[in-house]
Amino acid sequence: MDKLNECETTALFDALDDEYKSWSTYDRVIRDFGEVRPFINIRDAEGRHIEALLGLCRRYGVTPPGNRWAGETPVYADLHAACEAGVTGEIENVALYDRVLRSTTRPDILAVYKALRRASQERHLPAFQRCVQRGG
Secondary structure, three states: OOOOOHHHHHHHHHHHHHHHHHHHHHHHHHHHHOOOOOHHHHHHHHHHHHHHHHHHHHHHOOOOOOOOOOOOOOOOOOHHHHHHHHHHHHHHHHHHHHHHHHHOOOHHHHHHHHHHHHHHHHHHHHHHHHHHHHOO
16 A cells, blocks of 8 residues: 555644544543533544544554643533533534545545544534533
8 A cells, every 4th residue: 555645644643633632622521520411422433533543544554643632621611611612623623624635535534534524514513512502
């Protein structure tokens, strides 16, 4: 299998970093506020996203960066603020995937990016929007 070019590697690492950020942020919310939805479900999904991206790293023989977000995520005053941040984070995640989708033509990488973008757009974002509407 051909090695990734610099643009593809950067895009893969950017996607992985954003998924690490999401997982770490939602994990912090759970530690602060308990096993609350939608954070528990979405944190688990982010873990699967990370594994999918790490699988691409293994497939192409690139050493992935570590999670720089561990212990570096914001603390929210209340659950409502955390839900609002979740909305913002998922919107940013969709925009990131819009960008990294232009970094490659490899079908396997595109399939992963499209699936992760769809999960953020169609499942995570609406869940956080409902959380905001409920007041947290």
